[in-house]
Amino acid sequence: MNTLWLEFTKQIKEHYKKDFVPLHEPTFNGKELEYVTDCVQTGWVSSVGSYVTRFEEELARFTGVGRAVAVMNGTAALHIALKVAGVHPNEEVFMPALTFVATANAISYLGAVPHFVDVSENTLGLDPQKLEAHILDIGELKNNQLINKETGRIIRAVVPMHTFGHPVDLEKLQLVCEKYHLVLVEDAAESLGSYYKGKHTGGFGKVSAISFNGNKIITTGGGGAILTDDEDLANYAKHITTTAKVSHIWEYNHDEIGYNYRLPNINAALGCAQLEQVSHFIEQKRELTAFYEKLVEPLEGVKLFKEIENTSSNYWLQTLILDDTLERDEVLAFLNDNGVMSRPIWTPMHYLKPFIECPRADLSTVERLNKKIINIPSTPIKEG
DSSP: OOHHHHHHHHHHHHHHOOOOSSSSOOOOOOOOHHHHHHHHHHOOOOSSSHHHHHHHHHHHHTTTSEEEEEEHHHHHHHHHHHHOOOOOTEEEEEEEEESSSHHHHHHHTTTTTEEEEEEEETTTSBHHHHHHHHHHHHHHEEETTEEEEOOOOEEEEEBBBBBGGGOOHHHHHHHHHHHHTTTTEEEEETTTOEETTTTTSEEEEEEEEEEEOTSSSOSSSSSHHHHHHOHHHHHHHHHHHHHHOOOOSSSSOSSOOOOBBBOOOHHHHHHHHHHHTHHHHHHHHHHHHHHHHHHHOTTTEEEEOOOOEEEOOOOOEEEEETTSSSSSHHHHHHHHHHTTTOOEEOGEEEEEGGGTTTOBBOOHHHHHTTTTHHHHHHHOOOOO
């Protein structure tokens, strides 16, 4: 690595005023302490409380959906989103091979089978054109259901993931879903505050999931939410994520197998304070993008990944794309050795032991991008 890369790391450390810059830290500049203290002082810290309701209502308002159901993490949110969307055991679900393992895990929790599809270099997310080409190759419609001719299984749904906050081509994806009778379930874990043609991600699927892990754009410590415009599905999601308990003053009656996926009130309190600041966080993220764009310009063999036309990204994680002249692991070693925490993209799903035997399309773009992508520090600048 040359002196330009050394200057690159120096400028990042000066920007953050740190000798070692983490990849992403939570930012607490609002009423977090006030709201959490209120929970402690009133004793409402566990699975019920006013902050849960408030967080759900404010999240639904911000994302423009009819309902939000808060749960304990993003994986739980996606698990239940898929369940209420009608995914059954031994059915297949199309998903990108380039994603965090939670996407494939949530499908597997239902006894369903992840079916891996290639991604687009323009969005880093599921490619609708490649998806349709793959469907034409392996699928056939019978009685308004898509069947995998090679396995005999029903293919029930499609789960796009908005990688690092960048929306996939949702309009084309919706058309593919309608044409082949597939349910669209968005994995919007990383894309709170991202928009496709002016509409918030998570608002296109029949059901969607968001994450509020400690490294997300806002955090509840650990947490997630199910988004939907379908009131009945929202009520069902709320019911089964709260142990499927039938409402009664004292009786413990549960009418089906449920899940203890409730978000505690104290976590929701943190989320309320964070959500009040989300627009400011996004503004800071976009300012950071402009900073990196200038910083990357002198470097050879690398470009900063940017949002495309008709989308607005929250730029959750800043992303470098390397060309063939640079070795990913050499760049990673240099950045981390020089105080700038960086990481590669997740190991592609079809390389992981639990999913090696899963059905898949041609994944040449995934395999190419796996060698090229690096995430660099993305925390909004802290104030005060």
